Amino acid sequence: MSATTLSFNHIQAAHCENGVTVSLLKNSGIGQITEPLAFGIGAGLFFVYIPLLKINNGPVIAFRSMPGLIFNRTCKALGIPVVRKKFRSKETAEAFLNECLEAGHPVGCQVGVYYLPYFPKEYRFHFNAHNLIVYGSNDGNYMVSDPVMEGTNVMTAYELERVRFAKGALAPNGQLYYPKETRTVTHEQMKKAIISGIKRNVFNMISPFMGPIAGVNGIRYTGNKIKQWRDKLGLKEAGSYLAQLVRMQEEIGTGGGGFRYIYGAFLQEAHAYVPNDELLEISNSFTASGDLWRTAAVQAAGIYKGRIGSQEDFNTMGDYLLEIAEIERKAFTALKNIKWQQTNPSR
Known part of the structure; x- marks a missing residue:
């Protein structure tokens, strides 16, 4: 070679x-591209819980879009083959x-x-x-x-x-x-790509067509299921399921909390191209969601490591996800309701 x-x-x-x-x-x-802009334009924020599929003896839980989609979507939005x-x-x-x-x-x-x-x-x-x-x-x-x-x-x-x-x-x-090619991207192209990415992520997270196990509905569904795991699975297996959730949340890339922080940063950076102050306000919701995901991870770790494990502890864990689901539902609904055509023209 x-x-x-x-x-x-x-x-x-x-x-x-x-x-x-x-x-x-x-x-x-x-x-112009940054990590938050790539993540947002590529509509990388997601959630799905698939109990029938297993990885490492636990259910499939994902906090991002399928591998490859962030790159493909970002390039497509910017007109790059x-x-x-x-x-x-x-x-x-x-x-x-x-x-x-x-x-x-x-x-x-x-x-x-x-x-x-x-x-x-x-x-x-x-x-x-x-x-x-x-x-x-x-x-x-x-x-x-x-x-x-x-x-x-x-x-x-x-x-x-x-x-x-x-x-x-x-x-x-x-x-x-x-x-495939080296290209330059204009300010207007960045603006259109940002808006397109936000609209796609709104659909992926709050559209009823995504079903009960994906998006905001999936977070709520998982929260309710967690409350049943102790009785249904037994403490040991329920703990391993929570370990899987934390592994996918905190060890695979940036996981649940980290992805929410990146998306909040995306909305802040997007403001330079789409100067609508609602983006800055909504970004705070994703920071709050990220904080709660991290708090939930600590609760889950306490259970699977055996420090806690009562039914009330599982209820608390499930309630964290229900609260997260509501925060993200409101945030994505607010993004959906932005009047993009009324946004100030690009500078």
Whole structure:
């Protein structure tokens, strides 16, 4: 393998796909993009509880949109074409990766975290929706920019192949992606993309078409279910379910609370492009929601670690989610009711 090192600046971020999106777009000439703007334009805020599907012996609980959607939606909203490929063959996947690097394209890759050699052991478990960037190769090794890490890392071809073809739920199948072209984006394009992202996130969180297990309804549904877990599942299994919720909330990217803080920051940054003061007021609601998600995580940790565990403790945990659901319902309803056409013209 010949050496290929691209001009690339590592950017640390709170969440992997946000960070990959920002880094790849900045590398493609989109200097205005930030992590909150990418997350908001990509309508990344979400919630879903799927009790019939299991990951690590717990129900599927997600606090963000499906992997890949933040990048795809952000690029589409800004008019940037995207290349995205999956592979059946490991050899074909490696060959295409090398072609991309030789053509000057750093690429985003979806990977599993269990075998990432630079991850601390306590963060390695079977989760296949992590994202990183490969930006160079040298003597059989690859240069990797993982946005959740402070600096860059080097992986062997085998190590990279192993995480690109991790098995299990959300198996990445060697998936890689990158912006197809270098472009500039105008202030007006940013404004339209921001409004489009807000409208999409409003729909995803409060539309009745999302069903009872997704969006704000999903948060409320989960809160009510938590109150039943102790009697229905027994204290041990109920505790493991709460451990799953906290794992997905606090250890996968930024989880529940962190995503709410990022969305609040998005609304604040959006104000520079869409100067409506309601955005600043509504951003405070997402900060409050983030605080409550963090408080709920502490309550859940107390239960699954055995410090508390009465039915009243489960009721308190469920009530936290019911309160969160109401805060987010009001916040997204307020966003839905903004008269965008009456917003001051872009500056």
